[in-house]
Amino acid sequence: MDIETPQDAANHAVMLAFGRLQGAANRLEYLLGRALEQECGITHLEFEVLLILARAGEPGMSMRAISQEQVLTTGGATRVIDRLEREGLVARTQHPTDKRGRLAKLTPKGAETLVHAANVHLENIKRHFLAPLPEGHRERFAEDLKLLSHAARDALPPLK
Amino acid sequence: MDIETPQDAANHAVMLAFGRLQGAANRLEYLLGRALEQECGITHLEFEVLLILARAGEPGMSMRAISQEQVLTTGGATRVIDRLEREGLVARTQHPTDKRGRLAKLTPKGAETLVHAANVHLENIKRHFLAPLPEGHRERFAEDLKLLSHAARDALPPLK
DNA sequence: AGGGGAAATTTGCACGCGCACGGGCACCCG
């Protein structure tokens, strides 16, 4: 037991650092998410999913695979893809060999929307994510983020 | 315009880095949040609010001030404090001079819960947040997080 | 070949939060 009083907790450097990770991520998500919604008509989550589908390329991706790229249950993935499909940004196809599975892939309209949104998003990332960091810190910061993100992925059991 | 194809977007280093910030934060929040819920009976947000109240100390904090420490509307703050009050972890008092305002402060039970939760949380932070980072990177990483968090706070207009 | 357990997706339910509005109060200006 390291922490014995509320003040110990309140001023703990490590806990503060973790709080700032959450704080930075939450504020940036809100800030940049609003911009995407207003200028492109998609939420930040939907943008990230389009990005994932762009990486996946041709055969498409299963609901489960999508859910594991984000912090989502398969049910959550179903509904995100539902919305994107309704908007015509994504198309579902049957899995070629497994009739249980369905694959989601970008439509041309989805690709177009993604490109537009990415330019909007990138501008905001530069302003709010890159600019505050000292020039010489950015590369190592990104590298550490990668380590953290991968470690967290490995530690997180697949959501139902 | 920098990005012209979905592939440009999918492989853009800066966008990838931002995605990893979100990914790491979301996964860690889920992972550590579940632990807090199961072992301490409070959500991660509730924990962060207890921490904020511990820092605030005696007079207490207004709903608005709480909402601005997190990414919350005042309505959201009202409801978080409602739950914490129902659990006996927080007490509301009238603002001494302004009859519109109410102040929330930790109860002894809240302080006790906070200390317990902080120890649980800290253990998980060490394992999932500190451990994946190389020894020599941690200090600068925390420093950069602080820069980012503060910049984002300054850029984010107060939520209604 | 048949059967049972596992897997992929979808869906009803519950819950938390942003949003926007309403009531009450403070402050300032005339």
Next chain:
DNA sequence: CGGGTGCCCGTGCGCGTGCAAATTTCCCCT
């Protein structure tokens, strides 16, 4: 000193997501 403007808090509504059950299909073992 009175009225208007604006702030603080609380609440109804809508939406998105986790959770868990149900359905369909697959796959392995006997």
